[in-house]
Amino acid sequence: MKPLFSQGPSTTARLILLVMLSVLLLTLDHRQGLTDPLRRHLSTLTHPIKMAAELPGNLIDLTGESLRSRRELIAENQRLRDRQKIYEARLQRLDALEVENIRLRRLLDSSYELERPVLIAELMQVDLDPFSHLLQIDKGSAAGVHVGQPVIDSTGVIGQVERVSRLSATVRLISDPSHGLPVQVNRNGLRTVALGTGRINTLSITSLPNNADIRAGDLLVTSGLGGRFPAGYPVGEVRQVVTDPGEPFSRIEVDPLGALGRVQEVLLILERPGRGPDNPAEATPGADDE
Template sequence: MKPLFTQGPSITARLVVFALASILLMTADHRTHHLEALRGALSVAVYPLQYVVDLPVALGRWVSETMTSRHKLLEENAALRTRQFVLRTELQRMAALEAENLRLRALHESSTQIDGRILIAEIMAVDLDPYKHRVVIDKGADDGVCTGQPLLDADGVMGQTTHVGPLSATAMLITDVSQATPVQINRNGLRAIAVGTGATDRLRLPHLPNNADIRVGDLLVTSGLGGRFPPGYPVARVSAVRHDPGRPFATVTAIPTAHLDRSREVMLVWPKGHACGADSAARTAPAARTRP
């Protein structure tokens, strides 16, 4: 009876045969290079298999690099956003400082035209009542400030102090409904009273006859009457003149020259001969400078 499985060469014999065949092939390839074409064909044949085997590794490497790059880009983007915010904040601060410098320069240039002592103050608070136009400044009796003292900005009269504390003072603006400022037309000297309307951009001049010589664009300056304001300071510029034949008086409105709703720095003035200047001369010497 034949066995089901015939026994072939032993494993050792086959190993020896394959080893000898490998040595012979390597020797022949090294000397004659006849197997280059076969090697190239085999490389082409096994390339898809190599690509498939290497694909998971390459995919993992690509995902890792992509995630790392995305994380790095997100970090750089966040850092750039933070830097941009800081730079914008610094730019706004620089713009504010530049505007403040311009205002202070304008105040300084205006102060050279004032005959008397001056003191620069800053507005601390504004009354929110639409009819009570009052501000609080950071200078008071300790700085020589007194009640009734004129308050100006770089462009004209703003008002006068009404209450003075040791460290601060309250001033009423010229547009307050209870404020009346004696003025005169700079062009011809015609006197009038500028009365507050409750609006920061408008004054009215009541009781001017229809035949009064007043025109749109006329500059109104303080007349000095009543001793409340020294003469010659700009107050407003006439914006409208209306003559009504049925009324005895003309309707005249004017726009204040001072920036009542924007100024932050103001000047307190001690004009020569003003009662406030005489009473506070000793106290204001360190804080205010004297004009020749």
Template sequence: MVIVTVLSLVLLNIERRENYLEIVRTGISTLTYPLQFLADLPSRITGYLSESFASQDVMLRELDKMRQENNLLQVRLQKYDSLEMENMRLRSLLGSSYKLSDQILVTELMQVDLDPFRHQIVINKGSQAGVYVGQPALDAHGIMGQVTHVTPWNATVLLVTDSSHTIPVQVNRTGLRTIAVGTGDISSLRLPFLPNNADIQQGDLLVTSGLGGRFPAGYPVAAIDKIERDPGAHFTEATAAPKAFLDRTREVLLVWTASTAAQSATGNPTDTTGKPDAPAPAPEKGGN
């Protein structure tokens, strides 16, 4: 042991002065580097995997957060689309209302009658807003129907396609007057009283004639879409498609005609039932 210790001290002294063992040390380091690398490899792999899993977890959390934000933005975008469409509908209504010299009221759809044999809707304005029985209702495209029942806070509108509803119309192209009758089909009206030699064509626009004083004259009602002539019959069978979007409209315009406005101005306002103090004509049913 003493000999080994003395030899070590001698070698250390020689190395410190002459640096003879540097080549040997370098060779030994080169030979042992693969062993050092293999020995350190497990810890390196463990560290890399831990860092990878941690990074993946962070990325997954960020991805989940971005998905949630994307879903929220998609919901908001849907709302913006809905608001844009509502804005377009209101602009259409305002575009129609400026043409009216009569007073108008914009209402919203509350309920649709689920009875397949009755075409009725409920709107969110009633006698508190001056709504009365028999009042014309329309949308941005044409006549929808007329008010048949009123409460203080809402009203029922009978649509023109209801089988019990009739409306005086005229062919806009020729001025020919007739009656449009509801068929019970939301997309169709019947014209049962046209003479067989009547000058009508597919696509002819039917507008309100103003007869009876219920509907103001000149408003679109329907367009003729089918004509059947039987030489042996007295009348032509014709149908027409309503211009109003009866199954899609959410906003409904109620119109006070000039005569109604004048009646109100003379101190004869509607009462809480929605009917004028003076007798008002009943909703039109059957032929006129």
């Protein structure tokens, strides 16, 4: 015989009761915050587990960011090195342009002091054979260059034009062994001829007697004789005067003032407006129209 009331609530009744209890707890929690302390404690307890779970992803992100930063730094460093090279190249060019500008300004200032029209020409070729000191310049008959035309730089006489083509010309330096230039001592007007020696840094005078009034340090300028070089252009400075009682003439060495071995641009002295070459008859044979 079964005892009375031994059977409990049905499953459906239990489910409904649990649902109602859950709703009640959710409502109370929403309004009263009954479970906030519990959530805080659970959050504290689970934080290490959460950090451990996120650690691999964070390491991957950090490694990727580090690699990207390193690549960016390498690329930026390379760009800066390239830019530095460009700037260094530009700086070298600017230095060269500055030197060239100073040199041209000196040439132009020199031409202004000469009070004669001049033509600036650049060197194309240099031939400093011991027996022939020649320069080739980039101006020819098309620019008004003629045979015998005086050539100077900013410091002194260089030489004179020997051959002319349409677009270039050949200049024989005053240091050439076959060249002679009428000069005078600027201090007293004593006239003589300065001869080339085949050495780029030395001229010689062999036609003055031992008692001539010339001494070391004297400035030699063009005398104007011969009609090629106008008077007054600096040629050189007397280095030494050697006299021998047994010889009738002194041996005189002269330092050229023109930069014969270092010149890059030269000045060709033009004729004054309305005048032709000083020696037109001599200018014709060497000219050609190549």
